[in-house]
Structures are given as C-alpha cells and as structure tokens.
Amino acid sequence: MEALEWIGTLTFAVAIRRSALLYLFVNAAHILSIGIIVGAILPLDLRLIGFFGKVPIEVIGPYLSRAAAVGIGLAIATGFCLFSVRPLEYAGNAAFLTKITLLALGIVNAVLLHLTPQWRAAVKGGPLSWRVRLSAFLSMAVWTGAVLAGRWIGFLSE
Numbered sequence: 001m002e003a004l005e006w007i008g009t010l011t012f013a014v015a016i017r018r019s020a021l022l023y024l025f026v027n028a029a030h031i032l033s034i035g036i037i038v039g040a041i042l043p044l045d046l047r048l049i050g051f052f053g054k055v056p057i058e059v060i061g062p063y064l065s066r067a068a069a070v071g072i073g074l075a076i077a078t079g080f081c082l083f084s085v086r087p088l089e090y091a092g093n094a095a096f097l098t099k100i101t102l103l104a105l106g107i108v109n110a111v112l113l114h115l116t117p118q119w120r121a122a123v124k125g126g127p128l129s130w131r132v133r134l135s136a137f138l139s140m141a142v143w144t145g146a147v148l149a150g151r152w153i154g155f156l157s158e
Contacts (some may be wrong), residue, residue, distance in 0.1 A: 004087040013084035023085070030078035034147060036071030040064040041143050048128060048136035061123040065114065072107065095152035102146035109138050 007013065016023050044064040047055055083090050090096045113119050118129040 001088075004091050007084050007087045010084055012081060013087075016081060017085050023082075026078055026081045030075060030082055033071050033075035033078055034150070037068055037075060038143060038147065040068035040071060041139060044068070045136040045140045048122070048132050049140075050128070050133070056125070057128070058123050058125045061119075065110070068110070072103075076103075090153070093153055093156050095149050095156045099146050099149035099153065102142050102149060106139060106142040106146060109135055109142060113139075 016026055041064070043052075044060060046052060047057060047060060083096075113132065113135040116131060118131045122128055122132050
C-alpha cells in the first residue's frame with residue numbers, strides 16, 4: 001500500500017495528473033505502443049499458424065519480433081506513467097489486474113518460444129513445429145485478451 005501511495009507522488013505522476021495535455025500525450029503514446037505490439041504480433045502469429053505461406057518467416061520473424069519488443073517496452077513505460085496517476089484505484093481494478101496478468105503471460109510465452117530450437121529453426125527457413133504453432137495460437141489469444149482487458153479498465157473505474 002505504501003509503495004502504491006509513493007508511486008502516486010512521483011514527479012511525473014503529479015505532472016500528468018495536473019496537466020490534461022500531458023495526460024493526453026502519454027495516453028496517446030500508450031495507444032500507439034499497443035498498436036505497434038498488435039501490428040507486429042498478430043501478423044507474425046498468423047504466419048506461424050500457417051496463413052500467408054509465401055511470406056518467409058526468416059524475413060518477417062526477427063523483424064516483427066523486435067518491433068513487438070519495442071512496442072512492449074514503450075507500452076510498459078507509458079502504461080506505468082498512466083498507472084502512476086491513480087495507483088491505488090488501478091491496483092484494485094479487476095480489469096487492470098487481468099491486463100497485467102495477460103501482459104506477463106504474453107511476454108513469458110514470447111520469451112519461451114524464442115529460446116526454443118524450434119523457433120531458431122523456423123527463422124532459418126525450417127519447418128513450423130507444433131510448439132511454434134501452439135505458441136502463436138496462445139499469443140493471439142493472450143494479446144487480444146490484454147487489449148480487451150485494457151479497454152475494460154475505464155468501464156470499471158467509473
């Protein structure tokens with residue numbers, strides 16, 4: 001509880017709370033970050049599942065993975081800024097907790113996939129294993145759920 005209260009007193013949290021314009025820009029940056037994540041992950045997942053078979057995984061796999069990682073980093077940074085505005089309220093919000101859980105699951109899924117020899121084989125032009133395809137299905141479900149939970153936050157905050 002004390003840590004949450006402390007987060008709300010951070011300089012940037014106070015600045016965002018006091019400035020509607022700053023809040024607008026941080027919120028827009030957060031939404032754009034989510035766009036980067038979804039715009040990179042979903043096409044990659046669809047390709048890994050078997051769609052767009054003529055698109056070489058060895059070309060798009062590393063590129064879209066890095067783009068998604070950048071989006072995740074930006075979304076976490078901007079999301080923390082938004083969280084800092086009302087940390088006590090968000091910490092008790094079921095939708096926020098769901099979103100954070102799904103975010104963690106999505107990151108763990110991606111990291112575990114990238115550590116497998118099946119992923120390394122796929123980005124070298126090898127076959128797509130059931131492990132890679134299963135991870136892609138899970139990824140699509142988790143990231144879609146995280147976006148939906150994020151939209152749900154505002155409805156539970158009011």
